[in-house]
Amino acid sequence: MPTIPGSLRASAGRLPGAPALTFGGVRYTYRELDQEVDRMANALLRSGLRRGDRLALMAANSDLFVIVFYAALRAGAIFVPVNPASAPPELAYILTDSGATTLVFDAELSDIVDVARSGDSGGVRFFALGQVAGYDDLRHLAADAPASPPLIVVEEDDDSLILYTSGTTGRPKGALFDHHRSVWVGVVVAAASGMRSAERFLHVAPLYHAGELCIMLITGTMLAAHHVVHSGFDAREVLDTMEAEGISMFFGVPTMYQAFLSDPGLRARDLSRWRVGMFGSAPMPGAVVEQLLAVLPGVELIQFMGQTEGGPGGVYSTPEQVRARPDACARQALPFTEARVVDAADRDVQPGEIGELVLRGETVMKGYWHQPGETERTLRDGWLHTGDLVKVDHDGYLTVVDRLKDMIISGGRNVYSVEVENALAAHPHVLDCAVIGRPHPYFGESIVAVVVPRDGTTITLDGIKAHCRKLVASYKVPHDLLLRQAIPRNPSGKVLKHVLRDGMRPGTAPKSL
Template sequence: MPTIPSTLRATARRVPETVAIKFGDYSCTYAELDAEVDRTAHALSDLGLCRGDRFALMATNSDRYVVAFYAALRVGAVVVPVNPGSAAPELQYLLSDSGAKILAYDLAVAGTVDAARSGFPESLGDIVALTEGSDDLALTSLAAKSATGEFEDVPTEEDNSLILYTSGTTGKPKGALFDHHRTIWVAVGCALNTGQKVGDRFLHVAPLYHAAELCIMLVPGTMVGATHVIMAAFDPVPVLDCLESEQITMMFGVPTMFQFLLRVGLLDRDLTSLRTAMFGAAPMPASAVVALTEALPNVDLMQLCGQTEGGPGGIYASVDQVRARPDASGRQATMFAEVRVVDPVGNDVANGEVGEMLLRGEGVMKGYWNKPEETAATIRDGWLHTGDLTKVDADGYMTLVDRLKDLIITGGRNVYSVEVESVIAAHPDVVDVAVIAKPHELYGESIVAVITLRDGGSMTLAQLQEFCSDKLSHYKIPHDMVLGAIPRNPSGKILKHKVRSGLLV
């Protein structure tokens, strides 16, 4: 089986003149990209980066991100993508936990890198900037002075490729470890599931450090020979401009991105080139899914629902399934994967019941980096225990209703926060919502809705309860309401532990 960098080499030989990357005014062909990756691999090797070493990459989306990513893998290193929005203590933790030998960063995060330097672990060797403009060595300059010619791919499919840190919605992130075999299987499955092909033009606006954008867009897109149109950050109007001007055929975005696009004039744009749009990484309210399908009637809108630990992988819904059941999370497992929904003793749940989603397949992680106990608790008998509570309908649709850790038990009855959040999110004055539990002396837990209102909007607890009264059973209706901002990670997932800590202070 090929490795991640060898697929770039193969594409460069198959379609050398195809444009590989467009970033602002810069563009390069696949032959040029492969040659630049070779030069950068020589530079990294000269710094002492070897097979199995960890290479931390902290950068916003750019052409240099792609070059550094493939070059480190070509050397045989394990890439550790770091959220460029990380604070100094978070960066220190990831470098220490991963045992990174080299940190590469772009100038946009230089301030964070400088603030964190005093706490960098002793295991960290070189610190390099992707481009010139700092006091650190610049990878572009090193590559320009390095040897020319092909750098022979070092890794095999069994070698480790990525440590993808989980979003840390319940605490400190854990590193999900993958080898090339697993990452390639995920890429092949995604290419087949979504119809990726040579000649496609991908828009990369979701962050490349994120498992979804990296593993289901960049890696398979490079494998098939797509053109990667890269934007540094999400801004709805420029994104719409890019979709039009660059004739984008495929994109992935988190739900909030699509909701912003709807608000700034999606209906007024010529998006006839857009064939497939995928959303995932966080739930999208059914009302928003309906609005999106109506706004994009000729686009294959697909929902992807999974976990970083799954490759990322899990379940998905095709365009017809999304239109038929906008409230569901998916209908079947992603390619080369299996899914079960089980009760606490491991039996498959009956239709209409709720259980935990389990995953098994070629793309599931090897385990958590240096965390054998957590690995053993999560992967049991070959099945990844996701912690996602899922309802299975008679027609096979699956809907994530909560995380095991977020289940609310009030008066002895189970309340799934996602169900309540979906109802509240449909209120016209609500921009964002998180539903959590608060200790209650009589009922065990009471239900609290934390709500962000639109500008000029207003709501009282009584009005909220009235809105929910004909949409939820009475015991699921919030007992309390707090107005404020909802903390989310860059993937769009609600940071429930931060919501709770803010509420209980």
């Protein structure tokens, strides 16, 4: 039966000498990677990990991230990725909420782990990926372990992943998946993107995030792809690697693609082997898509729109559809997935109307880890209610207009923040922006534009209002302006609107920096 570590074993058996993983100067064939995973899995089992235990990994992108991921699953554990930028309370929350018995962490993060560990009751085993005083080095334990298959049978219906939601509205929830669902993500993505055997992937987006982990790593390993891993994002270094390694497929958030466009030598680079560029996790302005199509005519752009709870899965646009409607977010459901846009009574909305996107398919989560109430509210009658408000255009394309919790009701009328954000983004002096609501005694909520100006420019509220009146209805024009040096975003590029709202007390005017 198919499982995530089983797909690695199958690729190693089929193409043992094929390149599997490159990180810095370290390279592995599929046979070598499979053996390293066996060693790591045996080391973890020797150290007390048991089938069904939760193993948390707090690490940046690296070859060791990939090895620990597959090893944990091969040992029968449930894998829990943790953002390496987490503060000690955030780490402690995930360890407690997931009931993790093991934490593996980058040596550079030991100070954070020390603080989080101080409140641990002794139920978690801690292992460093490197030499840290007071912690076992998991690399050394693995080097002494046998490269033979562990005596653990992993089944398709065993739980595989707890992926914590991005927490854009508060504390994250753990979305639970089994191997069946995770493998189906690979099937769905391969069918939608046209992935081929032995593709060359570049992993730059964080592997602890569902997009990179499931869409790229799991799917690519199923097809014996060559995974080239970067520990972070620097546009010039990424483009250098794309040239040197002949990268054929890339997944990135919109801000990464916008950084590519800022590279003055982009047109002169040899990116002829770059076939497919996938993007998602946050809306991409239509103007940016048009620039990418012009500057990178040989790259087929595919847009995904989904969420962690979907696998991640949801809806998408093919390269032809991206070219036809660069301003839209998607055209149809991913393969083997059903998608609808419904009103508050779960009735399909008509073209031109706005409703909530709901999904059904093999990749949708089992539920939230130990949160039956939240699971019942989100999974209703077999459908995943995403909380994303989308407009169904008359030609069938979908456009995200807001999150249910982020919709602004001003003067009794619904204002969808994405629509106003798109208008703001078209201002030549706006580098980044977000739109939120603030309690107002007359309107109910006022519309606040949070703007990061481009260097050397000046932005005023009057100027913003004049600009927006040309693009949106008058009742959607921002009432207030807040200038910021940066917009708070999570690692997948989504704006943390609850952070912006928390910084604005009711009854006070926003202050410019």
